[in-house]
Amino acid sequence: MSALKDRLTPDTLASFGREIDAIRDEVMASRGSSDARYIKNLIRTQRILAVAGRAAIFTCLIFLPDAYVGIPSWPAFWVLIACGTASLGIAKILENMELGHNIMHGQWDWMRDPDIQSSTWEWDNVCPAEQWKHSHNIVHHTWTNVIGKDNDIGYGVMRVFAEQKWHPYFLTQPLSNLMIALFFEWGVAVHDLEVYKILLGKKSLRETMPLARQILRKVLPQVSKDYLVYPLLAGPFFMPVLAANIIANLIRNLWTYMIIFCGHFPAGSNVFTAADVQGETRAQWYLRQLLGSCNIRGGKLFHILSGNLSYQIEHHLFPDMPSNRYQEVSPRVRAVAARYGLPYNSGSLIRQFGTTQLRILRQSWPSKPVNEDPGTTKPNHGLDAAS
């Protein structure tokens, strides 16, 4: 992949870096009340969706035939519980992606609002915020797509790039893939433990115990909330509540899995070696982020639901820029990429997710890295599957 990085001469590269810097400086200087309104409205909307979801899940119980209220109605029951579960699932998605992930990146620290600070936000899933900030903000964003350094490449259990060394264990990865999808929040929870290093003997179990205890302290209230306390409140009708909460969490797991896997695994994404990034300048860091990230096309609602990670490239170039600004910045970044002859990986959800799944299947078998020539970027076209 060094061929890619040598595409730009040092001068051109520096100029590229300055242009990206200029975009960043301009947007950061223009943060103001409309941005503040955006995040505050989103927090408000998310919490209302959560309350409405839980309320619907409980209200549906009165329509059960066994309920003592005497207004049995299966249609009412099913509609309410479906809507409630969907609402709760969407609330969890919004909280984890557009709120939690972005707030913990420090995107909203500038507001000096103590409720919306990266230092204190705890998000609604089983992963402790402290560990997420370490494994994601520090490790993943610094070492993006560097083999052997970025733990997000395969999450320690899968081989997603030919540059990773093959091992017969990876033949099972279609199963790991499914498990990660279904139980994604649990994968995220233990991510910072680097379990694969413990299994390979590179890390001792003892040194990870404090982290494991911290995870348990997060897990217990979360699990109690959804799978114990709310169902118990329903008394003899705990089953629908329990099922609804399980499914809401499952909805969040599947959606976040899909969006996050589309971030760096679709066809055309690039990986790097530790040698590639030695002595990296800021401009080179920008270039690596651009080459290693992939966007997903979609409408406004899709972008919000994906936590604006559909703008993965912009997010990796500007991790602490308020997420609502990625949309306006994207055409500018795309234009810069085109002018410097650099790829800009953007595709439909089907294309990005589809090629990701194909990659997971393909790389479970032995393979050799292919030295792709990414070609030049055509104006208004990303690196689409067709080219």
Place this chain on the structure above:
Amino acid sequence: MKLSISSAAQVAEEWFNLLFTPLKASHYLELVNPLWNYRQLQARVESVWDETPDCRTMTLRPGKGWRRHRAGQHIRVGVEIAGMRHTRTYSISSPPERNDGCITITVKATPGGRVSHHLVRNVTPGSYLPIGLPQGDFVMPEAVPARALYITAGSGITPIMSMLRSMSANGALPDVYHMHFSPHAFNVIYGRELRQLATDHPRYKQKLIFTQAGDSSAAIVNHFTPAMTAEFCADWRDRDVWVCGPQALVDAVTVAWNEAGLASHIHVEQFHAALVAANTDVKGGRIRFKQSGREVEATGQTDLLRVAEDAGLNPAHGCRMGICHGCNAKVLSGQVRDVRTGKVTDCESGELVQICVFAPSGDVEIDL
């Protein structure tokens, strides 16, 4: 098994909080009424009243968790300007005896003051402001002293007004002398009320001095002098003095009382003026690390992370290039310069700053 009421309540509260974890019930109650915010005290602006062309009294209704103040105390008030929260301190001008659940603060739009201007011009009734609990020891002793001397200027009258109103509400103003400096007769804050108090309470001796009036016969001298005090209040040496106003007045009073050997009589209330205009010149200063107690000189060229490491500390850090916020540290006082943009920002006390891309601009105290 012994189960006291308080521990049962605690257990119940823990289970109750599980319904909202990782949030609290308060987060959801706020959606209905912002005043039901148990975590962070809020106040609703009930009404506003312009005391003078540039001075406004705001009537605030504090939310859950408020406790009654003592006359003379102040509160921190937060206000959002262009998306960012700024915090300033204001004296409570209403007396603690007021029992309609409201308090008042009186804000003067200081020249060049961004926050005071916004409060005086842009905050409307019905909006909500985060506030702090009442604080401060600029108060009268519980047993009201027989004799007190107040020296105030401009908007410095606000804490004293709370005291005067409180004493007035409790019956009669005791033997109190009050010197108040104001630019003109027509824009004295609480002018009418002050004159009424003087009329109603013969033992309350009031002297209004107009510092910018031309040759008004009421103004013998325009600015504070010790001689002025002696002439107004013969037994000033026997009284405790409460002074609130601009730096010059506070300094003059402090010097005069120190020279008379009466430093123990002085009570001062002062809030920091608006910070100096940011300059983009690279400026060094003294860096103080609060936790370790170390102090070093810095040129202003190097980011605070390297300054700390050169001083022998090992602060947490991550990417070392301003991306990951892994090095966030609290700057307790001073100004810092973003080495990426050159922009200097003043840190409201306790601001978290990415020390790998911020260099000091002048003296800085940092919580490391």
